[in-house]
Amino acid sequence: MPSTSMIEDRGEIERRRFEYLDHPADIQLHSWGTTIERAFEACLVSMFGYMTDLEKVEEQYEFYWKVSGDSMDGLLFQFLDEALNSFHAEPCFVAKRVEIMRFDKEKLEIDFRGWGESFDTSKHETEADIKSPTYSNMQIIEKSDRCDVYVIVDI
Amino acid sequence: MPRTFEEECGFINRLTETKFQIVKGFVPNMNVEGRFYVNSRLEQLMFDELKFSCDGQGIGGFLPAVRQIANVASLPGIVGHSIGLPDIHSGYGFSIGNIAAFDVGNPEAVISPGGVGFDINCGVRLLRTNLFEEDVKPVKEQLTQSLFDHIPVGVGSRGAIPMLASDLVECLEMGMDWTLREGYSWAEDKEHCEEYGRMLQADASKVSMRAKKRGLPQLGTLGAGNHYAEVQVVDEIYDKHAASTMGIDQEGQVVVMLHCGSRGLGHQVATDSLVEMEKAMARDGIFVNDKQLACARINSTEGKNYFAGMAAAANFAWVNRSCITFCVRNAFQKTFGMSADDMDMQVIYDVSHNVAKMEEHMVDGRPRKLCVHRKGATRAFPAHHPLIPVDYQLIGQPVLIGGSMGTCSYVLTGTEQGMVETFGTTCHGAGRALSRAKSRRTITWDSVIDDLKKKEISIRIASPKLIMEEAPESYKNVTDVVDTCHSAGISNKAVKLRPIAVIKG
Numbered sequence A: 001m002p003s004t005s006m007i008e009d010r011g012e013i014e015r016r017r018f019e020y021l022d023h024p025a026d027i028q029l030h031s032w033g034t035t036i037e038r039a040f041e042a043c044l045v046s047m048f049g050y051m052t053d054l055e056k057v058e059e060q061y062e063f064y065w066k067v068s069g070d071s072m073d074g075l076l077f078q079f080l081d082e083a084l085n086s087f088h089a090e091p092c093f094v095a096k097r098v099e100i101m102r103f104d105k106e107k108l109e110i111d112f113r114g115w116g117e118s119f120d121t122s123k124h125e126t127e128a129d130i131k132s133p134t135y136s137n138m139q140i141i142e143k144s145d146r147c148d149v150y151v152i153v154d155i
Numbered sequence B: 001m002p003r004t005f006e007e008e009c010g011f012i013n014r015l016t017e018t019k020f021q022i023v024k025g026f027v028p029n030m031n032v033e034g035r036f037y038v039n040s041r042l043e044q045l046m047f048d049e050l051k052f053s054c055d056g057q058g059i060g061g062f063l064p065a066v067r068q069i070a071n072v073a074s075l076p077g078i079v080g081h082s083i084g085l086p087d088i089h090s091g092y093g094f095s096i097g098n099i100a101a102f103d104v105g106n107p108e109a110v111i112s113p114g115g116v117g118f119d120i121n122c123g124v125r126l127l128r129t130n131l132f133e134e135d136v137k138p139v140k141e142q143l144t145q146s147l148f149d150h151i152p153v154g155v156g157s158r159g160a161i162p163m164l165a166s167d168l169v170e171c172l173e174m175g176m177d178w179t180l181r182e183g184y185s186w187a188e189d190k191e192h193c194e195e196y197g198r199m200l201q202a203d204a205s206k207v208s209m210r211a212k213k214r215g216l217p218q219l220g221t222l223g224a225g226n227h228y229a230e231v232q233v234v235d236e237i238y239d240k241h242a243a244s245t246m247g248i249d250q251e252g253q254v255v256v257m258l259h260c261g262s263r264g265l266g267h268q269v270a271t272d273s274l275v276e277m278e279k280a281m282a283r284d285g286i287f288v289n290d291k292q293l294a295c296a297r298i299n300s301t302e303g304k305n306y307f308a309g310m311a312a313a314a315n316f317a318w319v320n321r322s323c324i325t326f327c328v329r330n331a332f333q334k335t336f337g338m339s340a341d342d343m344d345m346q347v348i349y350d351v352s353h354n355v356a357k358m359e360e361h362m363v364d365g366r367p368r369k370l371c372v373h374r375k376g377a378t379r380a381f382p383a384h385h386p387l388i389p390v391d392y393q394l395i396g397q398p399v400l401i402g403g404s405m406g407t408c409s410y411v412l413t414g415t416e417q418g419m420v421e422t423f424g425t426t427c428h429g430a431g432r433a434l435s436r437a438k439s440r441r442t443i444t445w446d447s448v449i450d451d452l453k454k455k456e457i458s459i460r461i462a463s464p465k466l467i468m469e470e471a472p473e474s475y476k477n478v479t480d481v482v483d484t485c486h487s488a489g490i491s492n493k494a495v496k497l498r499p500i501a502v503i504k505g
Helices: A010-016 A036-051 A072-088 B005-009 B040-055 B065-073 B133-150 B165-174 B176-181 B209-218 B240-245 B263-284 B301-336 B416-421 B436-442 B445-454 B464-468 B478-488
Strands: A018-022 A027-033 A061-068 A093-104 A109-118 A139-142 A147-154 B012-014 B019-022 B034-037 B078-089 B096-103 B123-132 B228-237 B253-260 B347-352 B354-363 B366-375 B398-401 B409-414 B458-461 B491-504
Touching (some): A036 A139, A036 A147, A072 B209, A072 B263, B019 B065, B034 B065, B040 B478, B065 B096, B078 B478, B123 B133, B133 B228, B133 B301, B240 B491, B253 B301, B253 B491, B263 B301, B301 B347, B409 B478, B445 B464, B458 B464
Antiparallel strands (some): A018 A027, B012 B019, B096 B366, B228 B253, B354 B366
């Protein structure tokens, strides 16, 4: 079984709702869902999936986050950055599954949680070191029945 | 209606064999023109990127480097040109390989974290030894393993040097003066370092708690991605005088190259400032063509805070490279049973290729204080410049160009012409040509390993799966890049180096 970021099977990609697109230096995350919540969730999972093989991550504990932004782009940026921070600093948390519990589109706030475990180099494979999400060509395309999210992350 | 590729090309003119001009009007509000340096092979890559973006209809995708150069040219207070170097490729806001200078005296002039990049003071350090290839050959595998054991590499690795939170604050303010005090650096090391390994403008209180938390466990780690430590041998000497001044006397001599930066701490400083600056832009009425070009006036609170935080992150990166230097010296001592001093393991030089600095330059015949942003570009001051070490006053500043995995690296020196044309700046490395995803698809793992084996290069890598992403085919040819800079006159070739062992994240 190839690692999360190497999967090319279209069926699996449609099921998990994210893929990795070309960028000269880094990688572009593309995720989608029937709603913006689902698309954001898939986007966050795709970010973790580029750093390690999620197949090897167990759902040992839950982690809660809360973010706010001043625009929808800013909110998406904070949403990814906040979760990335719990990976880079203690407790080095990697989420395998993510759920948005509250998405306030007026106040631009999100409460969300992830299931996963602490990264352990002896158990998990180290892949790319994503350092930060970026605003570069960030796109959130919301239609009535589908939402697509594009984010380039810095490696 | 977006312009077609042909219409876009109408804004780009060839000035010389290797120099191109981007005229005003290519993007809105350009204050100055753009310039970029490429040879015919790199030119092809550059225009392909633009063509690809014109065909892409703007969904997904990314901004091509030429458009990014032009967007930077539209920032307030920019002087001279917005310049692209031969290793340029699309980045965030600024391309990697973009230089821009802003007039500090102009109250409208800005400083932009995007012009420095996320990995603040990412750079290259070169150590020499008095060993030769024959000395290393019999113990090459042991040496490579020893380096891999000594240097913490890869995602999630922890630094080898014990650190407390209070030490971190001192590191941020003191840079290499800290590693010298603690006994990790030699006194001579900082003499051969840009800014003597310490930016005095640093203020640790301008680095957020969050950034410090990210930095603490990572101090003294190499990181992942394109960062590496390489054992190299001198392959060719172009400038005998310059080389011998640097302590490189003969072909076959062994040197060690390190490439790393400020890790998560620098990234967090950049990210934090982006949020601050968005607010400042709204307040001061600064409009930019690309959201990633967030900036603030140099003399505003946000601008000053960013510069102080950036300087602290730069100090962190020097401490980081110094801690790794300490590890390298130890690994050599263990393998050869000699002291590092006896092996003459001196720092030849240490360059930064992601940083903004306050410098004096001649603009229209008058000296002016500028804030020079170098993102994926190396400072290359000429001989006799007051800011380069005494030892190199006669040859110009050494410039260290890291190649891609398994290809050669170069040592260049700065020139007068570079001072005039590019604010004393030249290229920084190979620059990516293929995307990471494309590398994974088109290059096989075995072919990369076979290729390294054929070249007799030992390798230790923390994330072996990623080896394709860093394969030489994924990068521009570093020789093309260096030759373009040489023929454009912005730097001189001094020494060519070839790797014999690679340690990667």
